[in-house]
Amino acid sequence: MSFSQLGLSPELLRALEDAGYQTPSPIQSKAIPACLEGRDVLAAAQTGTGKTAGFTLPILERLSRQPRSGKRPVRALILTPTRELAAQIGESVEKYGVHLSPRLKSDVVYGGVKVNPQITRLRDGVDILVACPGRLLDLVGQKAVRLDEVETLVLDEADRMLDMGFIHDIKKILRLVPGKRQNLLFSATFSKEIRELAGTLLNDPVSIDVAPRNTAAESVDQSIYMVEKPQRMALLTHLITHHQWSQALVFTATKHMANRVTQHLQKAGITAAAIHGNKSQNARTAALSGFKSGEVQVMVATDVAARGIDISELPNVVNFELPKTPADYVHRIGRTGRAGASGQAVSLVMPDERGQLKQIEKLIGRPIPVASAEGFDFSRAVPETPDEREQRPRGGQRRQGSGQSRNGGGGGARSGNGGNRNGSGNRSRSDGNRDEQARPARRRRRSGPRTVDNSGNR
Ligand code: ADP
Ligand code: MG
Numbered sequence: 001m002s003f004s005q006l007g008l009s010p011e012l013l014r015a016l017e018d019a020g021y022q023t024p025s026p027i028q029s030k031a032i033p034a035c036l037e038g039r040d041v042l043a044a045a046q047t048g049t050g051k052t053a054g055f056t057l058p059i060l061e062r063l064s065r066q067p068r069s070g071k072r073p074v075r076a077l078i079l080t081p082t083r084e085l086a087a088q089i090g091e092s093v094e095k096y097g098v099h100l101s102p103r104l105k106s107d108v109v110y111g112g113v114k115v116n117p118q119i120t121r122l123r124d125g126v127d128i129l130v131a132c133p134g135r136l137l138d139l140v141g142q143k144a145v146r147l148d149e150v151e152t153l154v155l156d157e158a159d160r161m162l163d164m165g166f167i168h169d170i171k172k173i174l175r176l177v178p179g180k181r182q183n184l185l186f187s188a189t190f191s192k193e194i195r196e197l198a199g200t201l202l203n204d205p206v207s208i209d210v211a212p213r214n215t216a217a218e219s220v221d222q223s224i225y226m227v228e229k230p231q232r233m234a235l236l237t238h239l240i241t242h243h244q245w246s247q248a249l250v251f252t253a254t255k256h257m258a259n260r261v262t263q264h265l266q267k268a269g270i271t272a273a274a275i276h277g278n279k280s281q282n283a284r285t286a287a288l289s290g291f292k293s294g295e296v297q298v299m300v301a302t303d304v305a306a307r308g309i310d311i312s313e314l315p316n317v318v319n320f321e322l323p324k325t326p327a328d329y330v331h332r333i334g335r336t337g338r339a340g341a342s343g344q345a346v347s348l349v350m351p352d353e354r355g356q357l358k359q360i361e362k363l364i365g366r367p368i369p370v371a372s373a374e375g376f377d378f379s380r381a382v383p384e385t386p387d388e389r390e391q392r393p394r395g396g397q398r399r400q401g402s403g404q405s406r407n408g409g410g411g412g413a414r415s416g417n418g419g420n421r422n423g424s425g426n427r428s429r430s431d432g433n434r435d436e437q438a439r440p441a442r443r444r445r446r447s448g449p450r451t452v453d454n455s456g457n458r
Contacts, residue, residue, distance in 0.1 A: 006032045008061055011099040016053075019095060025050035026210040031184075032058050035152075040183045040205040042198045044190040047334025048310070049210065051186045052092045055154050060097045060104060062152070063127050067102050072125035073149035077177065079133055080156045081164050083110040083281060084288060084309050089156065090130045104128060111135040112281040119144040133161070133169035140176060150177040152184065155201075159187040159194050159327070164304065167197075174201070188334065189327050220317075220333050223371035224347045224357070231378060232348050236261065236320060237268045238376045239346065240298065247291070248316035250300045251332050253324065258300045261320055265298055272298040275305045303328050306335065319347035322356040326363040346371070 003016050003024055024032065027045040034041050035058030045051055059076045068075075078093075080086045090108035097104050106128035109118045115138060122129075122145045129136075129145070139145045153174075155161060161170065183202050187194050190209060198205065227235050240248060252258045255276040265272035273287035273296045284305065290296035292311055299306075303323060317336045323329050329347075336343025347368065349357050361367050 001029045006057075007036050008032070008057060009064065009100075011064070011101065012057055012060060012096060014099045015096045016057075018098070021053075025054075027051055027208060028054045028057070030206075030208045030210065031055065034206040034208070035059070035182070035184060036061060038062075038182055040185075040202040041208065042185050042202055042205040043208040043210075044187050044194075045208070045210045047188050047331060051156070052089055052310075053096065055156070055184050055186060056089065056093050056096055059128060059152055059154070060093070060100065063104050064097075064100045067104070068127065069102070070125070071123075072105060072127050074126055074129045074145060074147060075149060076128045076152045076154070077136075077147060077150045077173075078128070078130045078154040078156060079136070079161070079170065079173065080130065081132065081161045081166060082157075082304060083112060083132060084284065084305070085157060086110045086130045086132055087285075088310055093128055093130065106130065109135050109139060111138070115139070115142070133166045133173060137169055137172055147173070147176040148178060150181055152182040153177055154184045154186065155197075156186045157188065158185050158197065159189045159191055160331070162191075162193050162197065163325070188331060191327070220336055220343045220345050222333065222345045222347075222368045224349045224368050225371055225373055227348045227350060229350050232320065232350070233261070233264045235348060235373060235376055236318065237265065237270070238373065239318070240265070240270060241268075242375055245316045246297070247294065247314060248298050248318055249291075249306065249311070249314060249335055250298055250318040250320050251306065251323070252300060252302060253321040255302055257321065258302055262298075262300045265300070270298055271296050272300060274300045276302040277304060279305075303332065306332070309335065311335065315343055317343065317345045319345070322347060322349060322353045322360065324356065326356070326359045329360045330364065 001024055003013055003021065006024060006029065008016075027043060027049050031041055031043050031051075031054035035055060041055075043051065043054065055078070059078075063075055078089055080089060086108050087110075090106060093106045097106070104127040105125065107118075107121055107126040108130045109122075110132040111134055115135070118135075118139065119142060122139065131139075136145070140147065155170070161167075183205075185194075185198055185202060185205075225235060225239075236250065239245070250261060252261055255274075255278045258274045258276045262272045262274040273290055275284050275287045279287070287296065287299060288309065291299040300320075314336045317333050319329070319332060323332060333343075333345035336345060347357075357368070
């Protein structure tokens with residue numbers, strides 16, 4: 001199968017050639033023809049499988065067949081949960097559409113940055129608008145944009161949008177777009193909620209499910225290190241330096257911990273930057289571009305901030321803390337091993353995270369092998385800071401087995417104790433004061449992508 005067999009114009013094929021794409025990915029070869037026919041599409045495919053081109057190429061193709069001039073109405077609306085993802089999709093739209101003549105106009109809008117420049121830009125009209133739901137609604141409220149000529153509506157990372165509580169905004173947006181339209185729903189996972197949304201949104205959809213559900217890319221080499229809390233920082237630094245990782249994306253459960261880890265790495269002489277919802281949009285953009293250019297060796301991120309970010313050839317992903325939602329594990333490690341490149345995903349697992357580990361292993365359908373931290377002195381404990389201590393369970397609730405026990409203290413070799421490591425992990429949620437992170441983030445007020453900042457503790 002080649003791109004030229006998919007019914008795309010020579011101008012788009014040229015852009016794909018420029019991008020170095022040789023053959024369509026499985027999701028692309030299924031989604032593109034269906035989208036071009038004008039069908040509704042429900043597509044689930046693991047991260048890094050090229051979903052973006054799966055919907056942007058047919059949109060560009062269809063719109064370019066009927067170019068408009070002057071003040072154009074939005075004809076394709078792409079909704080996406082995070083600013084970074086919106087920006088990334090916007091870049092793809094520009095990249096793939098570069099040879100079209102006349103050019104289609106596209107724009108990207110999200111919260112956390114000034115609204116007035118967005119209003120000014122939208123005044124001239126755009127064909128394709130990539131938006132985070134909250135800011136889009138703000139803009140509609142300010143009469144900066146109308147959605148009543150939308151022909152194609154895309155929900156990208158739909159599972160994440162639901163997780164982040166965007167459902168109400170999505171429903172509002174659905175009331176603003178024409179009833180007769182094409183709907184494309186893309187998701188990394190196929191949860192019950194996604195199927196429900198698809199049931200209400202989609203009209204006789206073509207269903208595409210190219211990857212086994214909830215499995216991480218085959219090309220990702222996964223392993224875990226059993227570790228006690230005071231050793232985590234030192235182990236992370238050790239792994240980065242000992243293995244001479246050129247670059248790593250490190251995940252934490254909270255913004256606060258993202259900052260702490262970043263500071264720790266910086267003290268150890270590693271160029272690190274944090275990316276999370278409390279950072280200004282400029283700081284986030286700077287961190288991401290520093291990381292993409294290679295100036296920043298380690299980027300420390302929360303789930304929400306890193307969602308969908310595509311960094312080519314990212315070799316290492318580290319779960320400094322396991323995600324509360326097992327599906328997030330799949331999303332996180334999907335940041336490496338993209339588009340067939342090989343990648344490594346390492347998880348540091350503390351005794352009180354064993355329940356979460358179990359759930360993750362259940363989801364991905366296999367145990368994750370335990371690695372040994374060669375050359376790491378497990379007695380190297382970094383004293384817990386007052387800040388870190390705050391994260392501890394309150395009221396003496398610390399479960400047995402999470403203190404000094406099985407893997408703590410001495411021994412280096414960590415392999416082969418797969419039975420052991422599950423020993424005390426019979427609760428799915430861990431500490432009392434972390435429960436807020438176990439729940440899906442709920443929005444408190446309608447403020448659009450800024451809810452990234454408001455969403456629980458992420
Ligand atoms: P997803 O949305 O499924 O997580 P993306 O659309 O972000 O994945 O694509 C992942 C990476 O693969 C991007 O860097 C993209 O440029 C690249 N890519 C997409 N399609 C192809 C292709 N057909 N050939 C080569 N690389 C591709
Ligand atoms: Mg994507």
